[in-house]
Amino acid sequence: MDIGALHFQNPEAFWLLVFVPVLIALYVYRQRKRKRTIKFPALSIAKRAVPSRRVRLRHIVPALRLAALCCFVVALARPQNAMEVEYTNTDGVDIMLALDVSGSMGTLDMLTRAEQAKLGVMNAERILNSGEYWKYSRMGYAQGVIADFIQKRHSDRIGLSAFGSRAVTQCPLTLDYGSLLEILKATDELAKDSIIAGRTAIGDGLMNALARLQKSEAKSKVVVLLTDGRDNASVISPVRAADVAQSLGVKVYTVGVGKRRGKILAFQQNPWTGEISWGERDITPEEEVDESTLKEVAAKTGGKFYRAENKEQLEEIYSEIDQLEKTEIETVAYARYAEKFYPWLLAGAFLILLELLLANTRFVRIP
Missing domain, CATH: 3.40.50.410 (von Willebrand factor, type A domain)
Incomplete structure (x- = not known):
């Protein structure tokens, strides 16, 4: 399977990406069903409360995990750089x-x-x-x-x-x-x-x-x-x-x-x-x-x-x-492939580490 200049040795790995929309839908469903209670002295004051930036950005943590999953899937598909090599046979x-x-x-x-x-x-x-x-x-x-x-x-x-x-x-x-x-x-x-x-x-x-x-x-x-x-x-x-x-x-x-x-x-x-x-x-x-x-x-x-x-x-x-x-020239074309999955693997690992860091610091959840 070729996409642009990249050749994928194991394209069947991309079938794992069908779970991405499922995971997104599951996350949205769980967020809507989750019940949250907090004691507040006056309901009128609570209604005027505005969500903070940290609250608005809380979805970045699962988004990082999802992006890491996509990177691992691409790495699993083994992207390779195809380099054409031509051998010319001529009398x-x-x-x-x-x-x-x-x-x-x-x-x-x-x-x-x-x-x-x-x-x-x-x-x-x-x-x-x-x-x-x-x-x-x-x-x-x-x-x-x-x-x-x-x-x-x-x-x-x-x-x-x-x-x-x-x-x-x-x-x-x-x-x-x-x-x-x-x-x-x-x-x-x-x-x-x-x-x-x-x-x-x-x-x-x-x-x-x-x-x-x-x-x-x-x-x-x-x-x-x-x-x-x-x-x-x-x-x-x-x-x-x-x-x-x-x-x-x-x-x-x-x-x-x-x-x-x-x-x-x-x-x-x-x-x-x-x-x-x-x-x-x-x-x-x-x-x-x-x-x-x-x-x-x-x-x-x-x-x-x-x-x-x-x-x-x-x-x-x-x-x-x-x-x-x-x-009279007879040309035979061959292709050499160089593995390019390492950057995707490293990117996925980096996103996982970033997700863990943010989940335990900036966006830590209080039970």
């Missing part, structure tokens, strides 16, 4: 996020018009020196969208691999999303490292992610690889790495970021004064994403290739991947 998905940290990820080509206008009126040299422009870059947008993707997951292990001129594991598969998000925030520092940021090793980046999934026993194993260029530094080609992924049963989603054509907001330096200002330049063919290779990698592994030219498209892509790789 789980292991996801490695492979992120391109080459220098080109600092390109400012995914800006909205409002953001481009905002940057255009700001001091270019200050923005460059402070590194503030990174949050408007391909890398900045990728970090934000990937962070949202991580926060939407609940019971999957997620890891992070970064690749530029070489591939490094930033975070192995983990359920500690807080630590993973902190590591993700620092990946733009790798893109500023000339040793790592110089070139793009897509195949090695994929292999690094696969190494972390090799011994995984998860029902589903996934790599989400994001890049803005083409492979020019790998020891193992992306297509060969895709063959390895296929043999391991790993699905690879590839994401290409950056505009296909058009202008890029860029910093320019005056050759005479050295002053840094804003300018624009065209996207060169060498900067274009190698879509054919990324499509082949995805197709070989049963994944899918996506192309994002702005932040909104990138958000939609990771949202779709999130839906495609949902974990």
Whole structure:
């Protein structure tokens, strides 16, 4: 039996409360039938007598006894505090996020018009020196969208691999999303490292992610690889790495970021004064994403290739991947109970002691 947040182990004890109205009726009956006599010199004076406060409050003694009885009945019913405990049983998905940290990820080509206008009126040299422009870059947008993707997951292990001129594991598969998000925030520092940021090793980046999934026993194993260029530094080609992924049963989603054509907001330096200002330049063919290779990698592994030219498209892509790789969760609920009858027992004992104290002092009866 449950009443609100309390569970009663022995609810049949509440049947004892049916005697409460019987006891009240019996007390009222006895009070009316009781005859009291007192010698008084004059009846007219007796009629003017007003009952004192003590007389009016004399019923508090049996009321305390009755309240104590109710407390003992509740204690006998064994109230308990039910605490729900959920155990989640899931096959789980292991996801490695492979992120391109080459220098080109600092390109400012995914800006909205409002953001481009905002940057255009700001001091270019200050923005460059402070590194503030990174949050408007391909890398900045990728970090934000990937962070949202991580926060939407609940019971999957997620890891992070970064690749530029070489591939490094930033975070192995983990359920500690807080630590993973902190590591993700620092990946733009790798893109500023000339040793790592110089070139793009897509195949090695994929292999690094696969190494972390090799011994995984998860029902589903996934790599989400994001890049803005083409492979020019790998020891193992992306297509060969895709063959390895296929043999391991790993699905690879590839994401290409950056505009296909058009202008890029860029910093320019005056050759005479050295002053840094804003300018624009065209996207060169060498900067274009190698879509054919990324499509082949995805197709070989049963994944899918996506192309994002702005932040909104990138958000939609990771949202779709999130839906495609949902974990089937089976939840079993248990309840633990903590005994709560002690306060009722103590309250009943206190009321009995108070009733005895008042009955033998303030409201003592004279025969």
